[in-house]
Amino acid sequence: MIVVTGGAGFIGSNILAALEARDAGKLVVCDRLRANDKWKNVAKRELADIVHPEQLFDFLEANRKHVQVIFHMGAISATTETDADKIAANNFSLSLALWKWCALSNVRFIYASSAATYGDGTQGFDDDWSIEHLATLAPMNAYGWSKHLFDRRVARKIATGSRKPPQFVGLKFFNVYGPNEYHKGGQQSVVSQIYPHAKADAAYQLFRSHNPNYKDGGQMRDFIWIDDCVDVMMWMLDNPNVSGIFNVGTGKARTFKDLASAVYHALDKEPNIKFQDTPVAIRDKYQYFTQANMDRLRAAGYHKPFTSLEDGVTKYVRDYLDQADRYK
Numbered sequence: 001m002i003v004v005t006g007g008a009g010f011i012g013s014n015i016l017a018a019l020e021a022r023d024a025g026k027l028v029v030c031d032r033l034r035a036n037d038k039w040k041n042v043a044k045r046e047l048a049d050i051v052h053p054e055q056l057f058d059f060l061e062a063n064r065k066h067v068q069v070i071f072h073m074g075a076i077s078a079t080t081e082t083d084a085d086k087i088a089a090n091n092f093s094l095s096l097a098l099w100k101w102c103a104l105s106n107v108r109f110i111y112a113s114s115a116a117t118y119g120d121g122t123q124g125f126d127d128d129w130s131i132e133h134l135a136t137l138a139p140m141n142a143y144g145w146s147k148h149l150f151d152r153r154v155a156r157k158i159a160t161g162s163r164k165p166p167q168f169v170g171l172k173f174f175n176v177y178g179p180n181e182y183h184k185g186g187q188q189s190v191v192s193q194i195y196p197h198a199k200a201d202a203a204y205q206l207f208r209s210h211n212p213n214y215k216d217g218g219q220m221r222d223f224i225w226i227d228d229c230v231d232v233m234m235w236m237l238d239n240p241n242v243s244g245i246f247n248v249g250t251g252k253a254r255t256f257k258d259l260a261s262a263v264y265h266a267l268d269k270e271p272n273i274k275f276q277d278t279p280v281a282i283r284d285k286y287q288y289f290t291q292a293n294m295d296r297l298r299a300a301g302y303h304k305p306f307t308s309l310e311d312g313v314t315k316y317v318r319d320y321l322d323q324a325d326r327y328k
Contacts, residue, residue: 001048001066005030005056005098006074010181011112011173011229013041015071017328018230020045024237026066030056030074038183040327053094057101064105069237072098072111077143078187084142091146096153102165109165110236113151113245115174115222115290116144125222126293127172129155129245140285151245167240171232174249174292177312178226179320179328190256191313194263195321201269206256208275211288216275217257220289222249225312228304235302242300249292250306262310266317 002019006012007029016027026048033039033050042050051059053074060067075091095111102109118125119138126133134152139145151170158164177189197204208216232248261271278286307315320326 001026001028001063002069002071003028003030003051003060003067004071004073005053006072006112007031008033008038008042008050009073009077010041010178010184011176011226012071012073013045013180014178014226014230014328015073015233016042016045016047018234022234025068028059030059036183041180041183044327057097060101060105067105067107069108069110070098070102071233072109075112075143075147077114077184080141080187081143087142087146088149091143092149092153095150099154099157099165099168102168103163106166108167108240110167110169110171110233111150112147113170113172114144114147115172115247115249115292116141117148117151117172118290119144120285121287121289124293125247125249125291127245127247127296129170131155131159140287154245167236168243169236170245171229171248172245172292173229174222174224174247174290176224176226176229178316179326182326190259191263191316192321194260195317198264198267198269198272199322201272203272203274204260204263205274205276206260207278207286209288210278210283210286214288217260217273218255219286220253220255220291221259221287222251222253222291223259223309223312224249225307225315228306228312231304232297232302235304239301244296244300246297246300247292247294248297249290249294250309251292251294252306253289253291254309258309259313262313263317265310266314267322 004012008031028049030051119140123136139148177191194204206217264271
């Protein structure tokens with residue numbers, strides 16, 4: 001049995017699709033479906049159970065002998081969320097409780113961290129998870145802080161020899177895009193937000209640069225196709241001897257203008273890009289550059305190449321966004 005928290009969410013539902021494709025066993029989702037179309041993310045999957053988060057630990061105790069792995073993707077992921085108590089409870093305290101349960105139950109634990117832990121990037125994007133290095137990072141929002149707080153707790157537990165799960169993997173996801181993110185509203189990837197404008201032959205407005213070192217549209221991110229993220233997690237599943245905290249990006253930053261142009265080109269249209277001022281509320285926290293250092297993952301033995309921006313965006317647009325059925 002494999003449990004995926006946040007299993008009806010973006011990354012979680014893509015994990016389920018991959019696990020089902022490889023006939024990995026009974027699949028259990030822990031999530032809140034609520035009254036929107038989020039359920040469609042898992043509508044094609046054969047699931048053993050759907051567990052509400054409040055019942056998760058009762059379920060785990062009742063199935064202690066059967067659970068092999070927990071993919072912990074559940075979190076409040078909105079970088080605009082301001083309720084720090086809510087964020088801490090969901091992103092830190094729950095993660096810590098799951099770590100303890102997995103350690104006591106001898107269950108493997110693979111969890112989502114985030115590139116938001118790196119803050120403004122002045123300390124670089126190296127996935128060195130030593131206590132000393134993690135102490136130098138300064139996340140810029142409560143979401144990034146909560147993920148960073150748990151990474152630091154993991155590092156401390158390992159350094160002090162505390163009991164741990166038989167495999168533990170924290171994955172610092174960079175800018176992920178792909179199907180099943182539609183329930184996220186304004187937190188969807190820029191690819192998904194650009195698509196309807198490009199489809200309608202309309203202009204899309206990117207944020208204007210307020211940094212003299214970057215041109216308008218020249219702000220850069222490490223954009224990664226969801227299938228690449230899932231491939232990394234399936235590799236971790238196949239390599240239980242690998243533990244640690246790892247970046248999950250492509251290792252190659254690209255501009256937002258490149259990204260937007262790729263969406264238009266995927267529809268065989270000429271890019272129509274305009275610019276608007278970055279909102280004042282987020283301007284002082286805006287990141288102009290992110291790029292994952294992928295050396296540690298490569299050194300651990302993961303050698304599969306990552307999908308190029310153009311290929312990933314084209315696949316997303318043509319195989320999902322531009323289809324009547326957009327779901328995986």
